[in-house]
Ligand SMILES: [Zn+2]
């Protein structure tokens with residue numbers, strides 16, 4: 001099978017005068033995660049790093065007004081679609097419970113035949129479209145061989161926990177531990193603008209709560225915590241941004257489903 005070349009590989013949307021969202025539109029929706037860039041006075045911040053199919057760092061540095069400024073990568077959790085390009089960044093923050101998997105991640109293939117049946121069913125049950133033969137429907141450059149895809153590990157250089165602050169000088173956000181989808185999942189709460197970077201704890205698509213390392217009671221507690229935040233916008237780990245009404249609908253729908261309301 002031959003695939004078309006998608007140039008550029010990453011989709012790019014401006015969310016406000018300092019915040020960008022990068023996406024991988026040619027990755028299957030299950031594995032197509034958001035990558036955020038927040039520009040700061042003293043440092044810039046990247047939240048998650050996609051699948052690692054195409055180099056991310058040059059794209060990020062191309063957006064930054066000053067590519068020489070310090071750059072912090074904040075990894076919400078160690079799933080394949082959030083850590084792929086982590087090794088391209090020198091400063092890597094993550095929660096201690098995700099550190100081992102980040103350093104030495106479970107090998108991953110782009111061939112969907114390598115995905116075990118139980119995950120295939122889990123994704124269908126959650127509401128995603130069936131997998132494609134490969135996890136991509138295009139390649140990032142001529143001659144790219146999807147069978148040579150490898151997930152590269154990169155241990156965190158600093159560990160962060162609930163209540164820690166990520167400080168860009170003129171932008172400060174609090175680390176929220178949001179377990180359930182992954183034990184050490186973390187989000188960021190920017191109180192000044194009412195913005196939640198919700199990771200895979202909340203996004204506007206089917207939530208995944210039933211796999212290895214996942215916990216419905218923990219997930220329910222994380223969603224209740226998110227419900228109590230005075231959010232103006234939620235930037236989730238997948239899918240477009242949404243506001244507080246949609247936040248309430250998503251939270252209440254899953255709490256009902258789990259009998260945790
Ligand atoms: Zn994800």
Ligand SMILES: [Zn+2]
Pocket residue numbers: 077079181182200
């Ligand atoms: Zn995930």
